[in-house]
Amino acid sequence: MLIIGERINSTKEKVKGAIGSRDAGFISGAARSQADAGADYIDVNCAVTLGSELQDMDWVLSVIQNEIPDANICIDSPSYLAIEAALKAYHSKGSLMINSISGDEARIRSILPLAIKYNTKLIALTMDEKGMPQTGNDRFEAARKIYERVKKEGFDVGNLYFDPLIRPIATEPDQAVEFLRSLPLIKGLAGAKTVCGLSNVSYGLPNRRLINASFLTMAIHAGLDAAILDPLDKYIVSSLRTSGALLGTDEYCGKYIGAYREGKLI
């Protein structure tokens, strides 16, 4: 299970403020705490700071690399220019991931060459110009087209992570089921992996962390390979550690027992 830490995201007010005021301690602390909690990649999103995303991305990356010289970074931006700037600003020994392309041809044309040039992992949303997928099969069909498209360009499909796009169950009760159904279908594409963010699933409901954690447990059972999440959230840690113990990926339940002893479980 690949963990992408989501805490450095400018849609959160505190993060936006810290980026705006160049509070290096806040950013380096958020990177360090997530890495210590087991994040394999640190997601960096500066997209809310309109007009200054390129400079902000550059500054945040320098702060993180100063704190953790071999940090793996997931560059999260709707802007091709911000992604390119981030790739150039990254000089560490770690690995890179780009979040994200979709089936949108313009986005593939601008971002895929960068992913190939810089040898990054790449998240692909299972949607295209026509809009959001409804069923599990819609998600698979969108993934299949992207898979063929990027494979033809020479991209290593072993570095491809499909995000089947979870939507709120409060307003669309079938969407968690359709998402979960799509996971084994997409993983049928040789080499392809799956990833998701969690929090959309619980939008509009109380006690959202609990819904997010149960959804994560089901998704891991269904074969999810990676997740964008808060590795410091006790509900999430409980889901990750119990899932590892139950599915036999945590040898002798060692990580589960360790998390229990360190008080990290609910």
Add this chain to the structure above:
Amino acid sequence: MLIIGERINSTKEKVKGAIGSRDAGFISGAARSQADAGADYIDVNCAVTLGSELQDMDWVLSVIQNEIPDANICIDSPSYLAIEAALKAYHSKGSLMINSISGDEARIRSILPLAIKYNTKLIALTMDEKGMPQTGNDRFEAARKIYERVKKEGFDVGNLYFDPLIRPIATEPDQAVEFLRSLPLIKGLAGAKTVCGLSNVSYGLPNRRLINASFLTMAIHAGLDAAILDPLDKYIVSSLRTSGALLGTDEYCGKYIGAYREGKLI
């Protein structure tokens, strides 16, 4: 999801004591609280009170029926005689379930006629004289043989609940995976349903309720139809309510929101 409340079980010291001292308030309270918490059936196990099981079963059933005249009862005993006595002692308007037969021929011959005569639901453990199943396919094969056997005798297979027997992951790390694999296989037998007790899975690990609840979440996702559990356990309630919301069986997430408002979630 059919809930079988597990609290009236004589392997628990308090329950054994209450049965021994004929503490009707304790037993009726345990039945009432489980029914109020959503138990569809009340499991009754008096098997630990050696030598007096028949009289104990008779007394416990009279107490429960006095408290809840239409209670559905799950009669849980290794003894054919205790099951027969319980079936005779039950005079309520509710339904009955017998826990359990297995592939053991002597047990089928003694209990199946009772299940047919009294028109009960019937739990069948997916094992036979040769011992416990190891893989998901072992569990399916044991279930298939029992299915054919009881169908031939005229038992309504729609009343058949297979328990694929979970074992501790602390000592056998592949057993949760093999159990989960067996569920869709067994449900492929037309009409057959699945059931399980949870707590064996976490034997030997700390914070067992958390492991049990995550296992329940995965099992529900894999198609589990019924579970023997404590309906007052917050971890379990959280698993049941989030699973219903996520899998679209809880309309408008009404039960989830209700449980949240009543403080029943972790």
